[in-house]
Amino acid sequence: xxxxxxxxxxxxxxxxxxxxxxxxxxxxxxxxxxxxxxxxxxxxxxxxxxxxxxxxxxxxxxxxxxxxxxxxxxxxxxxxxxxxxxxxxxxxxxxxxxxxxxxxxxxxxxxxxxxxxxxxxxxxxxxxxxxxxxxxxxxxxxxxxxxxxxxxxxxxxxxxxxxxxxxxx
Numbered sequence: 258x259x260x261x262x263x264x265x266x267x268x269x270x271x272x273x274x275x276x277x278x279x280x281x282x283x284x285x286x287x288x289x290x291x292x293x294x295x296x297x298x299x300x301x302x303x304x305x306x307x308x309x310x311x312x313x314x315x316x317x318x319x320x321x322x323x324x325x326x327x328x329x330x331x332x333x334x335x336x337x338x339x340x341x342x343x344x345x346x347x348x349x350x351x352x353x354x355x356x357x358x359x360x361x362x363x364x365x366x367x368x369x370x371x372x373x374x375x376x377x378x379x380x381x382x383x384x385x386x387x388x389x390x391x392x393x394x395x396x397x398x399x400x401x402x403x404x405x406x407x408x409x410x411x412x413x414x415x416x417x418x419x420x421x422x423x424x425x426x
Contacts, residue, residue: 331401338404340370343422348390353383354422356406363393365422373399379412 277285310318345367346353353364363382373380381392396409398417405419 328401335399335401335404336371339399339406339422342425344425348383348385356382356408356420357423359420364390373397373406375399375401377409377415377417382408 340354343354346355346364348364352367354367354370356363356365361384363384365380365382369380375398377396377398379394380397382395383390383392385391393410394412396412396415396417398407399405400407403419405421407417407419409415409417
């Protein structure tokens with residue numbers, strides 16, 4: 258008689274039970290382990306088959322990774338240029354950078370400078386009045402290729418103008 262047929266009958270009789278003898282437990286665990294090992298070998302074979310890359314594919318992947326690295330490096334350099342050697346003002350317990358060539362003296366919190374992206378976001382700008390700091394919400398974004406910060410005073414009629422921080426004297 259075929260061993261698979263005997264095994265199937267044995268499994269059918271086991272599946273009807275709620276408690277198992279030690280031999281039945283051992284049989285079930287061996288069968289589950291064998292199935293797991295077969296699946297693991299099949300996964301290894303399929304992953305080895307997909308890992309075969311041509312030289313052109315390898316070059317393309319390396320070029321793509323290098324482009325990403327260069328892009329990230331340029332972003333980091335521009336971020337440093339935006340903030341390096343800029344005047345920092347302290348009002349109370351907070352630090353601010355001052356924008357130049359704006360309609361009034363606007364300040365931006367030093368904490369929030371590292372969080373900007375090329376997507377416009379609403380950011381509070383601060384300005385001084387008699388002894389207190391008031392804030393005004395504006396749209397702000399940065400461009401990767403320049404150290405300028407682009408600000409739009411109105412969120413509805415968006416018109417970005419480039420500004421930079423005041424340099425140290």
